[in-house]
Amino acid sequence: MITIKELANVCGVSRGTIDRVLNNRGNVKPEKRALVLNMMKKLNYTPNPAGKALASHRNHPSVGILIPAEGIRFFDAVMDAMKKAEKKYELFGLKVIWRNMHGYDVNMQCNIIDELKDKVHALIITPINDPKVIEKINEFIADGIFVVTLNNDVEHSDHHCYVGSDDLNGGQTAGALLKMIGPEKLRIGILLGSLKVLGHQQRLEGFKLIMNDDPQCNVIDIKENNDDDILSYNTTKDMLEEHPEINALFVISSGGNYGACRAVLSLYKEKDLTIIVFDTIPTTIEMMKNHIIKAAIYQHPRQQGQRAMQIVFDYLINGIRPERDRYIMKNEIRILQNL
Amino acid sequence: MITIKELANVCGVSRGTIDRVLNNRGNVKPEKRALVLNMMKKLNYTPNPAGKALASHRNHPSVGILIPAEGIRFFDAVMDAMKKAEKKYELFGLKVIWRNMHGYDVNMQCNIIDELKDKVHALIITPINDPKVIEKINEFIADGIFVVTLNNDVEHSDHHCYVGSDDLNGGQTAGALLKMIGPEKLRIGILLGSLKVLGHQQRLEGFKLIMNDDPQCNVIDIKENNDDDILSYNTTKDMLEEHPEINALFVISSGGNYGACRAVLSLYKEKDLTIIVFDTIPTTIEMMKNHIIKAAIYQHPRQQGQRAMQIVFDYLINGIRPERDRYIMKNEIRILQNL
DNA sequence: TTGAAAGCGATACCAT
């Protein structure tokens, strides 16, 4: 473990010069720069994180968090894990600026991004899939702000790192599981939040991939519930009344789980239906305890939040770049016993 | 965020005195000590980890790792995760001393513990369940060495922290899952490593808890395979020939998975049996891809290794004591799609 | 029993 001081001695320059080279601050003669870089490689220099942490303490490195989480129960666990991480990392001088928002208002998200611009060194964001937002994010990156996108992998948006789930695989896992635990001849009703949400789309696609090549399985109906429980209640009721042959329900987004289950209960159909859902939010757990929902796909929300924070912390405080540019959570299967 | 300097000013003493109080080095007048402790609480002083790390760098804090892992595939992932953590933490000056061992030789484990005694500040150990080992561990604790027990929660052994799985719940989860994915009338054959291994015992117990109150489910036979694939092969073959009515197999320990599956294949019974197992070691994954094994219980081996290392790191380098004294992994259900 | 001062590794700023 060689230090910056030793490196300076070996190169015959001062620590200041080394620092300038290491952090690309310019004002170093090219040949010296080359020499330093060379030596650095040769001696396998790695900056000491503790030293960095201490020295850059005055910087008050800060990260902005912008997640349209309000009203989406899935994000409760994500945020909770992030807050826990915040507490741990604040000892090291990391400041967190929270900017929650409700719903998918593009202009609002753009405004908040703008407002954060000169306040933070890093940004954790769940971007809305819109060109204007994407442009803003790309601007951030160009300005040297470290960006982690969380849970929504928007195309053509730059980022240094993506943390989220593999929804296509989530759909496949759900499909395969339903084939295992459901009746032999599956007559499936599907409820989802909105086809406009990329994640919901992909879950559906994955599910269909598993079902389509099996003549025993039929998807009878697909309806949107806008992630609203009341709407979900009515939609599910309609669906089940229209198609009494349905014997399995796949609820793709956690928003409508509760409403769908209540609809099933109101029709006294709970014994006739195998229900599987996404996410283990409190109402889902309740319905699993009541044996209405058989299984849920769990996408490690806490781990998502924790990982995003850790990546930012390692970058800002320790100067360690993330090893990968995509951190994808496993799709887990949860039943009553391993909730 | 108050610093040691500010604390010293407020108390009207020097930083040296504060340090003596904080680290119980003695040589402080009791009333001053009380004053400092008081102020510390009042101002909610928390030592800055970066400062600590930097100053105590020369200490070369070190951790010993003693796991009877050789030959048990489950531990491959645990060790791999620990090695990754080692690489990350060595930048911060943490030294790791590896002492792997094969099998469950009590004296050997005791000897290695002794040998580590004056080399390490912390120990991560998977203890053999024996009074002699337990005594050694308790000695360590008495000597002020920080001990994390991993994956084997031995009774009456002290430790600062336990990291492992909940095997009773693992058995329950496996049982509930088998009831979901297996035939209606279950005729179950069970294979386990050894009833002497606490974890195997508990998995069996949990499994029975689920099965016993259901007249549809019968455990037909239980056999030990000593975690040996050849033995497992023969034992399984015998069991299936003796009890042709068996329609489900529960393989409790990963050691015998492969042998059991090969036995099933040799009898051309793979279509008639629902097989579920513990752990996703490579041979298990192979058998899942061949559709022989339907599902596996996954106990987050990587997370176990990573967490144990993190706890030690936080304690030795950052001076943060673990929040809890037990870190229990979830029992996950893995099928082909979400391996 | 106590205080003062010298580091630990990296950064930031001020002189050259």
Added chain:
DNA sequence: ATGGTATCGCTTTCAA
């Protein structure tokens, strides 16, 4: 363009 120096929070001498 470069070197020198103070600084971050804490530990560890060494004197007194």
